[in-house]
Amino acid sequence: MSIDPPAERHRPIRSYVLRSGRLTDSQRKAIDDHWSRWVVPTADTQLDLAALFPQQGKLVIEIGFGMGDSLLAMAVQEPSTNFIGIEVHRPGVGKLLHGIAEQQVANLKIICRDATEVLLHCFQANTIDKIQIFFPDPWPKKKHQKRRIVQPEFMGLLRDQLRSGGQIHLATDWQEYADYMLEVMEAAPGMRNGEGAGNFWEHPLRPDTKFENRGKRLGHGVWDLLYVKT
Numbered sequence: 001m002s003i004d005p006p007a008e009r010h011r012p013i014r015s016y017v018l019r020s021g022r023l024t025d026s027q028r029k030a031i032d033d034h035w036s037r038w039v040v041p042t043a044d045t046q047l048d049l050a051a052l053f054p055q056q057g058k059l060v061i062e063i064g065f066g067m068g069d070s071l072l073a074m075a076v077q078e079p080s081t082n083f084i085g086i087e088v089h090r091p092g093v094g095k096l097l098h099g100i101a102e103q104q105v106a107n108l109k110i111i112c113r114d115a116t117e118v119l120l121h122c123f124q125a126n127t128i129d130k131i132q133i134f135f136p137d138p139w140p141k142k143k144h145q146k147r148r149i150v151q152p153e154f155m156g157l158l159r160d161q162l163r164s165g166g167q168i169h170l171a172t173d174w175q176e177y178a179d180y181m182l183e184v185m186e187a188a189p190g191m192r193n194g195e196g197a198g199n200f201w202e203h204p205l206r207p208d209t210k211f212e213n214r215g216k217r218l219g220h221g222v223w224d225l226l227y228v229k230t
């Protein structure tokens with residue numbers, strides 16, 4: 001009989017693989033110069049949101065912002081809304097930091113940590129206005145599908161952290177994942193489809209993302225979903 005070493009037995013399932021992508025000089029400089037101002041340190045305790053932003057406003061969380069261009073554009077377009085982007089990929093954090101500092105954006109902060117831990121520990125229930133996950137890793141192979149971030153349990157946690165009337169906005173360029181997202185969200189207790197049961201969102205309001213544009217160049221479609229906490 002073989003016994004797994006403890007680290008193997010207890011390793012959580014991750015929705016990402018940390019790529020060893022090198023930082024550009026500009027990303028490294030942004031991390032050195034601006035990390036302490038815009039990246040929020042977290043522990044397993046709730047964040048003091050009032051202390052994070054100069055003005056109170058709606059709170060939007062983006063999970064897995066990638067290189068962050070579309071999140072930055074949203075924050076600039078909506079200065080009275082507060083945004084927190086969560087990402088584990090350091091080149092993306094560096095790129096977004098560079099953009100935030102260049103435009104001195106006050107209503108956008110970054111958390112560099114696994115979003116499943118952040119959502120579990122760092123927010124009070126019923127406090128978030130919108131959670132968006134755009135083009136999450138599709139994990140297309142059957143044996144990897146348990147790594148998909150859109151899962152019933154995680155969507156239940158997101159729902160708990162949303163205010164009543166708060167929204168979950170998902171998007172993917174992978175049709176089979178789109179169908180899976182629809183199946184999970186249609187069955188999610190306490191959430192209703194903002195576009196009518198069983199429908200995708202045909203004309204979503206959001207800037208294009210880097211992964212989306214890559215998918216379009218490869219001939220992929222795009223599917224958005226909008227769910228509202230009842």
Ligand SMILES: C[S@@+](CC[C@H](N)C(=O)[O-])C[C@H]1O[C@@H](n2cnc3c(N)ncnc32)[C@H](O)[C@@H]1O
Nearest residue numbers: 015016064065066088114115134135209210211
């Ligand atoms: C396929 S990329 C899409 C990036 C971006 N949303 C876009 O559309 O261009 C997915 C991103 O989600 C991040 N990610 C996946 N799981 C995550 C998690 N649990 N916590 C934080 N980031 C995560 C990955 O590091 C990656 O950058």
